[in-house]
Amino acid sequence: MTSFEGQRRESHAPPVTTVFADGDVPDHLAEMTDDEAALAALGYKQEFKREFSAWTTFAVSFAVMGLLPSIATTMWYGLGYAGPAANTWGWLLSVFFILCVAASMAELASSMPTSGGLYYASAVLAGPKYGPFAAWVTGWSNWFVQVTGAPSVDYGCAAMILAAASITNPGYIPTSYQTFLLTVLIMITHACLSSMPTLWIANFNSVGTTVNILCLLITIIIIPTATMSNPKFQPNEFAWGIQNGTDWPDSVAVLMSFLSIIWTMSGYDASFHLSEECTNAAVATPRSIVMTAGSGSVFGFILNTLIAYTIQDVPEVINSDLGQPFAAYLIQILPQNVALAVLSMTIVCAYSMGQGCMIAASRVCFAYARDDCFGIVSRPLKKINRHTLTPVNAVWFNTMIGILLLLLIFGGAAIDAIFSIGAIAAYVAFTTPIFLKIVVVGNRFRRGPWHLGAFSLPSGIAACSFVIVMLPILCFPSVRGENMTLEDMNWTVLVYGAPMVIVVVWFFVDAHKWFKGPKINIEHHMLHQDLPSVEGVEQHIEASKGDRKISDPERGSIGKASSVDLSSSVE
Template sequence: MPASKGSGEAAMIKSTQTVISVDNIPITSVLSGDDKRILVDHPVDKDEAVILSLGYKQEFKREFSLMTTFAVSFSVLGLLPSIASTLWYSLAYAGNAGITWGYLVGMIGVLCVAFSMGEISSAFPTSGGLYYATAMLAPPKYKALLSWLVGWSNYFVQVTGTPSVGYSCASMILALVQIGNPNYTYETWHCFLLTIAITAACAVIASAPTKWIAYINTAATALNLIFLFISFIVMLAGNNRTSQGLPRFNSNGYAWELDNFTDWPDGICILMTFMAVIWTMSGFDSPFHLSEECSNAQVATPRAIVLTATVGGLLGFVFQLAMAYTIVSVPDAINDELGQPYIAYLNQIMDQKKVMAIGAFAVILSFNMCFSCMIAASRVLFSYSRDNCFPLSRYWCKVNNVTRTPVNAVWANWFIGSILDILMFGGVAIDAIFSVGAIGSFISFTVPTLLRITYARNTFKPGPWNLGKFSAPCGTVACLFVLLMIPILNFPQYRGADNTPDLMNWTVVVYWGSMLLVLIWYYVYAHKIYKGPKSNLDRDAVISGTDAKDVINAVISANRNVKFGPKGSDPEKSSGQIDNKDDEKKPEKVEIVG
């Protein structure tokens, strides 16, 4: 780069030279505190200035807006397929109470987590935001360890998201096949192969260029809202309850009634149903992982997070309320031989044609959700590999030259997910990938929030979108909610002699066992190579403040005039045009950003 390394040495100046003063950008980064300046040979906008100051190159095209980012996260949320997939943890635990007031109470804690994450994302708008923020907010002695654990916890969420959604999609398809063809015999290997095919197709879509992905997810979000609305109307106005000799809707008492189908007290039972709302709502972190592809990221990213959580939460509650007022028999829906409570519920209140049509809506949206999950997961693997957090990181942090997306990371995640889907041959063990998605996500979501309201409460630099005086109260509620739910999410439905191996909650093995291995690996070897987030900028692009002054001095020494900003302004904090009297057609320029 053109900077000189000593006070009398001249420097070569390119036609355009931008100097970014890291400490003057209102963020905390791996480059902060050392009077670092970054030199680039082109003009930069605000988004690029921020990501460079965080220590990373601008490698993606910023082709996502607020609405297209929201489109991806809303697709990841996948309300209809998410609700259909998690009825085992709401309806099957607490009856209608699990999908009505239980869901509503759980959503309060979830929204506090989402709002706190929005504030964090505005301060650290990078695709590895959760673990990057953890490293920046943690005590220096523990930043590597804590960011390592948060990074892996969040990655476990991402890598299990696609296979769990793919499995759910395949299960609904096969349940519809059973309705359409009573002679069909379900086999586990049918579901496995169908899941692999679904996720492979999703990997192809997730490998597409950013602009294509933005268009596809915008269409997917429109389908989400349209299909959700049509399903809602048909459930309420098109059900056949009256032809069964039943009233059009259930009574208030039945719709909000608690039926405890667990071996635990009622209070614990309701808390256990929160797994459904936590898993359903966990997709609101997707904008964080797409922040390096979003314009005006410090504002658009937190807005997309909050918009996803609030809109998704409210629509999910209203939709499940319609289910509670129209379901004929909760026990029959749970125990139906179809093996899919949502399809079994539809079968209770509709004729076969409507069941097939409304069920098909859930299948289509589940497919949309699957490739959206894969998009988010690939960005996580890419960003963490950029800091050497994974084995073979040099392969997963590559951006494809054609699509400008991390294609290697997409297919690596697909391969791992395909291995995880083998758990379906273990019966209930497949449910563990849903539990991992709940517990792993909210632990990784909340650790930076906990650090922000404790150790870093006086040093945290909020971004342009922040909670102000509500930051500490909101963060406290979020942390207490997650602290309460960590043990609850490990509870099995039954206890004592009733808790047989095929009914056990395997989260304690799948999630905590994996995290234990990650911790052991860190202390045995990884601590030697992983020191926390690191800059991937070229070494000669990052200079000290003195060298930055030499850049300007070199231009002046070449008999060119430097015109700075407003009269009396500090040259180090201004932008200026360098007049080239010899060649007015190609004026050279030094922009001081920050």
């Protein structure tokens, strides 16, 4: 702990592991808890209640990952592209690199535990010249994945509910209109729950995660014991073999199947966005990220391997009239009542997962609005509800955008784009600050109390290399040549690429004039000099450049956040 420890007011909260950089002392330090002081050193005042613990933060993160519903929802892109190999050695290969991404992200979270997360880190690490643009691209990409998270999960949840109805009533075939309305209803209930006070949300998600884990374990037990298939287990050659469901070579088909794994293993960043609501965030947040990614890797491999060894007919499952591969798979191997029971548990988990996605998205939206990323729309989005102390406006804004995205349901295969966006946008946002840390900052990065030590650089290189390879692959359609139709097109490039082009153009045409990256919203005692007000920070920094060279890359600045931000991450 620092020498300031004695100046802080006593608290019953767990001790916080943090270090203040020289000259980076927030005002009113004696009145702050350890967590509040650590956040103030990054330039923000405490606005949320810190009612998340390491466990409840992990609970939300694990709920957002939602292994059981994620695997069930994305079977089209795993088994459908590469067959059982996607579930076995394909999972092992891709998850190694995904763990590198998660570990490198955890380092950033320990150094800069703010709701802005990856966006804040990109601004800091890119330096004063390119920081605003790096933050702009990372922030918008991250918001795109967050705003598509709940719609994609809730779409999968609705599809499973309607598939269960088809199983019990074989004459019933769900329509696109019914799927849309049911998904919208689920989203609205999630928005209501996400508007509750922080403690209620934390407790709700803690219960949801417990149920999620129990349902996952029960499913893992039921599948090998209750299956009535003959043979009960497929030979190794089948379970680890490729069944190419695309028009591409086997190697490309396997890489394309990583979409399922990447989308499934992308919820661990939720812990980062909840760091301002977590006690001892500089330690608890990175631990939560690693716990989520590590447990997801292990349990995901177990469940996927069981599916690979018990599935009887891959094409039959993928092309089933039920319209949901996981439901078709369960009916293929289990008695109907048992299959419905497992499907019901998966639906419950999917609902919990959608709720976690909604919470994480609202925190990201609030953090970006706080720095005026959304232009004139930012004003209402950065308001905290005075009754619940949660960003209610951000919750409902994301809900409305999500409902509009669900109109893709009426475009047939176009709805697949929200899953591809979730994978691409997530890992663009995840690895941008990691890349900047490696290339721009190097060994000047100021580590937090949790770090990888000697493995930091290899982990970052592996993470960035994996994403560079996967970005174009995730835009490939499953068919090509004569088989290509508008319905079979992969619309990811348009649905993700077009908005990103618009926001980049917006930055260079107008936003660069007023968007300077994360903003200070707390008075600081920076550079051992008094600052009269938040509004005077930028002028003070400009006047101080000659004395302390704040804009030099060795110290850096990002507009109004300046030395507060960079002194906490770059030495």
